[in-house]
Amino acid sequence: MEPLSNKRKVLEVKPLNFLERAYLPAIVGGLSTTMKHFFKKPVTISYPEEKREFSENFRGMHSLKRDEEGRERCTACGLCALSCPAEAITMTAAERQKGEEHLYREEKYAAVYEINMLRCIFCGLCEEACPKEAIYLDGDIVPADYLRKDFIYGKDKLVEAPLNQ
């Protein structure tokens, strides 16, 4: 049969010669290979103390952004929750009261905004869906924890620090 590609190679199975059957040369070869690795620099990165450099479009923990005057951008439209394939986002909307203009940019804001980090698959669709440029996955790796309830991140963990600090 004509071979479809020229990649096929018929291997000849030769019986082992005496040196090969004696194991020892192969063992010595193996030992020297491992010894070479013994003196190599370890490739381990001791995470938390050391961190690997992330790529530019790395998607980490979410942060809810503020505008240039330090007001929360999110208007609780729910598009992020709708677009989320993992159904990780939930929120409760509230109306902005008089005197809160310096806190929230829009007339409606998210009183509660929670992301379940155990459900989230860090796909970034929430970021893409947001019409207000209010949510970005520009944070670090979500840290480990002991209890499931501690993985539900509220606004206290998600909202950016205020500008004047």
Next chain:
Amino acid sequence: METPQLIFSIVLIVVIFLISLVVAMYSTYAERKVAAFFQDRIGPNRAGPWGILQPLADGGKMFLKEEIIPTNATGFLFIVGPSLAILTACIGSAVIPWGSAIQIGGHTFDLQVTDINVGILYIFGVVSLGVYGIMIGGWASNNKYSLLGAIRAASQNISYEISMGLSIIALLMLTGTLSLKEIAEQQHSWHWNVIRQPLGFLLFLVCAFAETNRSPFDLPECETELVGGYHTEYSSMKLGFYLFAEYINMFISSAVMATLYWGGYNYPGMDWVAAHTGPTVAPIIGVVVLFAKIFFSIFFFMWVRWTIPRFRYDQLMDLGWKILIPLAIANIVLTGVGSTLLTHFGY
């Protein structure tokens, strides 16, 4: 035995016992570190600086684990198994000469617990007892994987003990004594037995790997086929005893190997050192040299473990019966002919 020597012996027994345990403890740590280095990793480094406290953490964990005795296991034998394993591992060190006679305050002490004139036979007896621990444990577990592991251990040990014994016979033909102390003394300075018995050493080394159930001969605990092998059903400190026994065995067989073939506490230039340091310090340097040899040997055990894959069981038996035993017999013949000819021509 005089009283000072008796007291010294008792102290020595305790010290050697402690050293065996500490060496075994830190062998577990070293094994993980060495494995890590061979695989371009760092290894345990969280417990204390460089992970120095890791063995303590492991030990603590072992103690706190739940003690499980399976319902269908034979309760008494189930406990005897690991106890026997660790007991036989510990008593092997009694006949090893750790150094030449040391002088402290006008008294001369032997750095050896007891110099019985059949030291090698004693070692062999203890080593072959060691497999009972595994055998009994595997049998008493009432689990087919444990039983298979135990059977493997037993047949492997029997097969390799023969070639080990034969490789020693060639050595004994040259030394003419069974006492480990005399054998060590004969290898003064650089006259190490490995020079006269390279093939014998190689055979002994391979058999030592098999006897201690170390990779590439760790078939009794072959995870891929037997879950955990003979210690499948064990938990808590009983498992710890089995694992610990393996490391003590490694330490003892390294010590035996160093004494039989690598000159024990002897090293080139020891006379010069002895003349310059006196009869108290010189033996201590000898002990340090012996331990350096032992540690290198333990390192070698680990080096091999992280290099060579496990044998298949039939290959193991082939190697034992069809290659090592004939080689050992050939070695005996060669040694006999060689030494006769050398004596004949007056060397």
